[in-house]
Amino acid sequence: MEWRNAVLLAKLKPSKPKMVNIGMKTLMVVEDEGVVHATEGLCRHMRWPLGLGGKVEDGCVTCPLHQTRHRMDDGSLEEWSPFPLFPPYGKLVGKMSKKKDLPIYDTRIQDGYVQVRM
Numbered sequence: 001m002e003w004r005n006a007v008l009l010a011k012l013k014p015s016k017p018k019m020v021n022i023g024m025k026t027l028m029v030v031e032d033e034g035v036v037h038a039t040e041g042l043c044r045h046m047r048w049p050l051g052l053g054g055k056v057e058d059g060c061v062t063c064p065l066h067q068t069r070h071r072m073d074d075g076s077l078e079e080w081s082p083f084p085l086f087p088p089y090g091k092l093v094g095k096m097s098k099k100k101d102l103p104i105y106d107t108r109i110q111d112g113y114v115q116v117r118m
Ligand code: FES
Pocket: 043, 044, 045, 046, 047, 048, 063, 064, 065, 066, 067, 068, 081
């Protein structure tokens, strides 16, 4: 496990997720209520990039596509593909893949960078 620079801390806006590529991995990095989180960058449901429209609130990130929601502190699943515009369709789409938690990564701030332990 090594610490890798992910993004300049100054580039993060509160609760606005950012996509970051480190090696072959795509991560989502966000500062929320003074804590910097790094998670798997692609939604666990159907791999939508969480940095594109992901909503961060109450310690969770919600995918904009079908509203799958995970906690950012431990990656646990809160809700799987509810798709509020048309719930029966959302549940069907939800069954297309198995429910999964969101991998999370340790973060630290070093020399103005958010670093992620890979
Ligand atoms: S791709 Fe994210 S909820 Fe479906």
